[in-house]
Amino acid sequence: MTSRMAALVAATLVVTGCVPAYTLVEPGTISVGNLSVDTAGAWNKAPSALTSKMRKGSEMWTRDGPLLDRLLLIPNVPDGAPLLVDRKEAAALPVFRADMLPNELEELTESTLVKYFGEGSAAVSTSNLRPNRFGEHRGILFDFTAAVSDNPDYKGIAGAFIAGDALNVIIYLAAETYYYGKHSAAAESVIRSARLAPTG
Amino acid sequence: MINIVSVAHRCRLLGALFAPLVLVACATTSNVQQIDRLKVIDADPRVLLMPPDVRYYLLTAGGVSEPHAEWTMAAQTNIDAAIRDLASDMGTDLVVLNDDDLTPDEMRYRSLHSAVGQTVLTNHFGSLKLPSKNRQFDWSLGSGIQSLAADKEGDYALFVFYRDEQASGGRIAFAVLAAAAGGYASVGAEYGFASLVDLETGDIVWFNVVTAGSGEMRDPEGAATAVRTLFRDIPTNRTVE
Amino acid sequence: MGITGRLMLATLLSLPVAAAEAPIDHKIPPGYEPGAGADELGIWMEVDNIEKGLRESALLVSDPHLNNYVIGLACRVAGDYCKDIRVYLIRNPGFNASMMPNGAMQVWTGMLTRTRSRDELAAVIGHEIGHYTRLHTLERHRKLKKSMSASSFVDLGIAVATGISLPVASVSAMLNALAFSREQESEADVLGARLLADAALDPHAAYSVWRGLMDEEAAAAVKRDEPGLFTRTHPDPAQRADELEQWVTERFGPRDRDMYPDHEHVEMLNRHYAFLMEDQIDTNRFGRTEEMLNRHLAMGVEPGLVRYYFGEMFRQRGGEGDAQRAINAYRHALESDAPPADAHRNLGYLLLKQDDLLQAQTHFQRYLELKPDASDRSMIEYYLEEEAG
Numbered sequence: 133m134t135s136r137m138a139a140l141v142a143a144t145l146v147v148t149g150c151v152p153a154y155t156l157v158e159p160g161t162i163s164v165g166n167l168s169v170d171t172a173g174a175w176n177k178a179p180s181a182l183t184s185k186m187r188k189g190s191e192m193w194t195r196d197g198p199l200l201d202r203l204l205l206i207p208n209v210p211d212g213a214p215l216l217v218d219r220k221e222a223a224a225l226p227v228f229r230a231d232m233l234p235n236e237l238e239e240l241t242e243s244t245l246v247k248y249f250g251e252g253s254a255a256v257s258t259s260n261l262r263p264n265r266f267g268e269h270r271g272i273l274f275d276f277t278a279a280v281s282d283n284p285d286y287k288g289i290a291g292a293f294i295a296g297d298a299l300n301v302i303i304y305l306a307a308e309t310y311y312y313g314k315h316s317a318a319a320e321s322v323i324r325s326a327r328l329a330p331t332g
Numbered sequence: 333m334i335n336i337v338s339v340a341h342r343c344r345l346l347g348a349l350f351a352p353l354v355l356v357a358c359a360t361t362s363n364v365q366q367i368d369r370l371k372v373i374d375a376d377p378r379v380l381l382m383p384p385d386v387r388y389y390l391l392t393a394g395g396v397s398e399p400h401a402e403w404t405m406a407a408q409t410n411i412d413a414a415i416r417d418l419a420s421d422m423g424t425d426l427v428v429l430n431d432d433d434l435t436p437d438e439m440r441y442r443s444l445h446s447a448v449g450q451t452v453l454t455n456h457f458g459s460l461k462l463p464s465k466n467r468q469f470d471w472s473l474g475s476g477i478q479s480l481a482a483d484k485e486g487d488y489a490l491f492v493f494y495r496d497e498q499a500s501g502g503r504i505a506f507a508v509l510a511a512a513a514g515g516y517a518s519v520g521a522e523y524g525f526a527s528l529v530d531l532e533t534g535d536i537v538w539f540n541v542v543t544a545g546s547g548e549m550r551d552p553e554g555a556a557t558a559v560r561t562l563f564r565d566i567p568t569n570r571t572v573e
Numbered sequence: 574m575g576i577t578g579r580l581m582l583a584t585l586l587s588l589p590v591a592a593a594e595a596p597i598d599h600k601i602p603p604g605y606e607p608g609a610g611a612d613e614l615g616i617w618m619e620v621d622n623i624e625k626g627l628r629e630s631a632l633l634v635s636d637p638h639l640n641n642y643v644i645g646l647a648c649r650v651a652g653d654y655c656k657d658i659r660v661y662l663i664r665n666p667g668f669n670a671s672m673m674p675n676g677a678m679q680v681w682t683g684m685l686t687r688t689r690s691r692d693e694l695a696a697v698i699g700h701e702i703g704h705y706t707r708l709h710t711l712e713r714h715r716k717l718k719k720s721m722s723a724s725s726f727v728d729l730g731i732a733v734a735t736g737i738s739l740p741v742a743s744v745s746a747m748l749n750a751l752a753f754s755r756e757q758e759s760e761a762d763v764l765g766a767r768l769l770a771d772a773a774l775d776p777h778a779a780y781s782v783w784r785g786l787m788d789e790e791a792a793a794a795v796k797r798d799e800p801g802l803f804t805r806t807h808p809d810p811a812q813r814a815d816e817l818e819q820w821v822t823e824r825f826g827p828r829d830r831d832m833y834p835d836h837e838h839v840e841m842l843n844r845h846y847a848f849l850m851e852d853q854i855d856t857n858r859f860g861r862t863e864e865m866l867n868r869h870l871a872m873g874v875e876p877g878l879v880r881y882y883f884g885e886m887f888r889q890r891g892g893e894g895d896a897q898r899a900i901n902a903y904r905h906a907l908e909s910d911a912p913p914a915d916a917h918r919n920l921g922y923l924l925l926k927q928d929d930l931l932q933a934q935t936h937f938q939r940y941l942e943l944k945p946d947a948s949d950r951s952m953i954e955y956y957l958e959e960e961a962g
Binding site: 401402404405431439442443 | 614617631
Binding site for chain 1: 665857858
């Protein structure tokens with residue numbers, strides 16, 4: 133097959149929406165559900181085909197490819213709901229409760245990350261829980277490391293706050309070697325900028 | 333209103349339509365080359381060959397792929413010899429690292445390289461391109477890799493991955509699959525990649541993907557052909573004639 | 574157990590003793606390596622690659638003490654086969670030990686929290702060695718190749734070895750696909766019990782370990798699709814345990830020693846308890862966790878530690894009255910000889926929820942005194958600065 137034919141095939145598939153594709157997230161103020169975040173540089177938003185474990189309205193962004201770094205934006209998780217989707221209802225996902233305090237939000241995220249990678253495939257440890265203000269809301273930041281089988285070791289930072297009984301979480305993780313250092317400042321500034329989008 | 337089911341259905345039809353085209357595809361290599369020549373230093377540059385990951389599978393009539401020990405061992409021996417020959421042709425001093433004797437640092441970078449390699453296949457050569465990159469190739473293992481270089485006094489590291497007769501399986505296969513046509517057909521029986529990493533910067537200075545017809549690695553001549561295909565346009569320390 | 578189920582009973586009743594005792598023996602000698610046949614050699618080569626993955630797994634436990642404990646025990650049970658077996662301790666709170674046809678064995682850390690003694694841990698290891706020396710593992714790989722398509726073979730091998738990036742349900746489905754036959758399980762039971770006795774360990778642990786697992790299974794809140802090895806791949810667990818008990822008793826006599834307390838095993842758990850239980854808590858499977866904690870209390874694991882994790886489990890479960898149960902558990906933990914500092918912190922948080930700021934602050938203060946370099950100091954100080962309103 134000539135490269136022109138290949139291009140034609142590819143173009144047809146893209147135009148008909150058959151091939152999932154990343155879309156550009158331009159620098160600026162971005163809305164993700166009811167959240168607003170500020171980005172200084174460009175990111176790539178993953179197609180929904182690659183985020184089947186995530187709740188409707190959640191997004192995954194990356195800079196160098198999801199195996200190397202990813203930002204999970206999970207807005208507006210209601211009381212009693214898990215942070216991910218569990219279609220078979222067998223994963224025993226931990227659920228968010230509106231009365232959770234900082235240590236519990238940290239544990240909720242840690243356990244959710246284990247489920248995200250697959251129970252038994254990952255060990256996650258958190259540290260440096262600290263207060264942080266997200267717009268008008270009090271919230272938390274913390275760091276974590278994740279050992280995931282068949283993957284490089286990951287390092288990450290997460291931010292979370294509750295607004296109107298709903299939880300908003302943003303998690304960044306990247307390969308501990310090189311990639312975390314390369315992007316963590318940009319990722320942390322996105323996380324710290326998170327606040328409820330102005331309504332009305 | 334877009335219905336997910338109907339989209340899936342349409343996609344399957346299109347896939348069926350294009351699958352034969354993809355199957356006859358015979359593009360052999362895709363290549364990224366950041367430098368034309370290796371660093372000029374006093375002696376020949378030292379290249380650390382990470383243990384090549386080469387495997388042969390026997391595709392049985394029932395469509396079952398069996399790992400084939402003798403073929404794999406023959407291919408491994410041949411590919412090792414062919415790489416050594418090529419390395420001396422390139423004007424490099426090749427250091428072959430033993431799989432059972434890797435330091436934790438070497439394992440860490442092999443693991444990182446595996447993730448980077450899969451990322452390159454999927455997000456650079458494949459259909460899942462990252463728009464922010466603008467097709468620019470800037471993947472790296474980071475300059476922290478100098479620790480690894482210092483240990484073995486290497487200037488470059490060479491990674492080789494190769495599979496034969498394996499229809500699918502593994503994330504690499506999936507990546508190449510996606511690269512071919514959004515996941516509708518197998519790229520064929522042989523595929524692999526080789527990549528050259530600058531041990532000073534950690535940058536991947538050359539990366540080559542082979543998707544079909546690179547040669548029969550089970551005999552020494554075929555292996556030499558395959559290695560030449562796999563290492564096409566690799567920067568050398570020789571003056572280009 | 575010897576031969577299979579009811580068939581074995583029938584055999585015992587109807588045949589002379591010598592025939593009933595027809596030994597189920599190892600099929601391969603110590604030091605075994607496959608011959609030149611492409612099939613077995615190919616399988617070894619493939620699993621050698623999987624083993625390489627285990628060796629470099631991010632989840633491989635590096636702690637030398639824990640490794641020595643498990644590897645030393647495995648070697649003791651393996652006897653003459655010790656040199657053929659390579660043990661990889663994998664950080665995974667699930668219950669599993671398994672062997673590959675080339676002698677590589679993986680033991681998950683969930684085995685350590687579930688077995689009540691060295692003997693029980695050794696029983697599971699011995700059972701797996703039985704599968705290996707009877708070549709069941711090899712047969713299973715052959716069967717697997719027949720039943721799976723080309724595309725899934727490699728993934729499957731790796732996934733079963735490491736559980737990579739696959740949802741629990743898939744791994745579980747694959748374990749099903751990989752199930753040993755009932756006859757094979759029985760053979761491994763018998764060989765496992767014999768290996769225990771040969772190593773001067775208690776052969777009665779061979780069935781008591783399965784009974785412990787059954788208790789946990791019964792206590793599990795979410796049962797569906799959990800990779801409970803025993804129930805999934807070992808049919809009729811109660812019957813099997815009964816039959817094994819009968820076989821062991823006839824062969825080795827009634828149980829002549831008390832399994833509790835096993836100081837060595839308890840000491841191992843005390844030393845690594847936080848590391849092991851944090852991973853268990855992360856599974857969010859509190860029914861199982863609770864059953865496990867009750868077992869640990871009975872075994873004599875440091876009560877301060879066990880009570881603390883009772884608190885964690887109640888808090889995670891978050892049902893009616895669980896907040897109060899958690900508070901009680903933390904208080905209980907703090908009365909012990911070795912109270913974990915974290916109990917002060919988490920008790921403080923629960924008291925905050927009850928609007929008891931003063932008491933909460935007292936515990937936060939104590940937490941920081943006990944753990945001056947706590948990484949969440951700024952979070953705690955935030956609450957210490959808060960004024961009662």
